[in-house]
Amino acid sequence: MSRTEVERVAPAELSALRHALAIARRGPSNGPNPRVGAVLLSPEGEVLGEGWHRGAGTPHAEVAALVDAAARGSDTAGATAVVTLEPCNHTGRTGPCSEALIAAGIGRVVVSVADPNPVAAGGAQRLRDAGVDVQTGVLADEGRELLGAWLPSVERGRPFVTLKLATSLDGRVAAADGSSRWITSEVSRRHAHDLRAEVGAIVVGTGTVLADDPSLTARNAADELHGQQPLRVVVGHRRVPPGARLHGPGGELLTVQSHDPAAVLAVLAEREVRHVLVEGGPTLAAAFVRAGLVDEVHAYVAPVLLGAGPPALADLGIATIGDAVRLTTRSVLPLGPDVLIVATPEPTSTSSKEH
Known part of the structure; x- marks a missing residue:
């Protein structure tokens, strides 16, 4: 002023x-x-x-x-x-x-x-x-x-996208045998539930649904459902199993039969969703990054070393360090033994890819 x-x-x-x-x-x-x-x-x-x-x-x-x-x-x-x-x-x-x-x-x-x-x-x-x-x-x-996210969502004409990652110190989201519960601490998981309570939708791929059977709910410290639950969005062409926990208590379940992040956001924009949390696995995360449709990254990093297992992101097609997607750190928050890093992509890394 x-x-x-x-x-x-x-x-x-x-x-x-x-x-x-x-x-x-x-x-x-x-x-x-x-x-x-x-x-x-x-x-x-x-x-x-x-x-x-x-x-x-x-x-x-x-x-x-x-x-x-x-x-x-x-x-x-x-x-x-x-x-x-x-x-x-x-x-x-x-x-x-x-x-x-x-x-x-x-x-x-x-x-x-x-x-x-x-x-x-x-x-x-x-x-x-x-x-x-x-x-x-x-x-x-x-x-x-x-x-918050409402403002850039309106300015950009699409939902604001937060990519959530929960990794070991060496960037793994699961061990070699696929087990991932739990890499991060209870403190980090509770913080992540609070983040879920603030968004309009949580997005995962069918691979995550089949591998982890998540419920995608927002719960408080007493493990009770928050009053308002985010829309639960599954992206991909495979079917959500009838017995999946996604059919249980929580927000509405929406399936989007597409692998195009821009198409997913268009569907959610029609529903007036302002803030999307991408929680899917490495493939979905990489798809949003490649499309230039990640506005913010929340990386929960645990002091754990695995040495093998799937990485946080699938191949981004980057062959040289000069093409790396660089981010600006906005905050670093200790969460028990873990650390939450909040970062935003630098404009030069996404502006040419923005849909």
């Missing part, structure tokens, strides 16, 4: 925006809609109402804040709406928030992040056209961080 922008934002508005960012996190992280928070302030800087988006089909944060203000008996004429994402300007499952704010007599709107969705964007301009003072780009880094 520039110095001029800082001068245009009152301390009460900055405080309200930080609160809006905090309450927005109460909303679901794995639905088709973004996490959004809103706080309404009087001209004197007092809180009139607040709200957050609770999931698809429910009132947006701005409308929830207006409802809260009405319940408190607050007059919103001339008030300031502080929101984490630009108010929408379209009618979907709910009406346009820009119109709701105008009807409520809001005089000023402070926005953290502009909406990149061409369907919903335009709220800021609609408000300005109605005479509302609008300030955008306030605490934008914090706003983008809140939106």
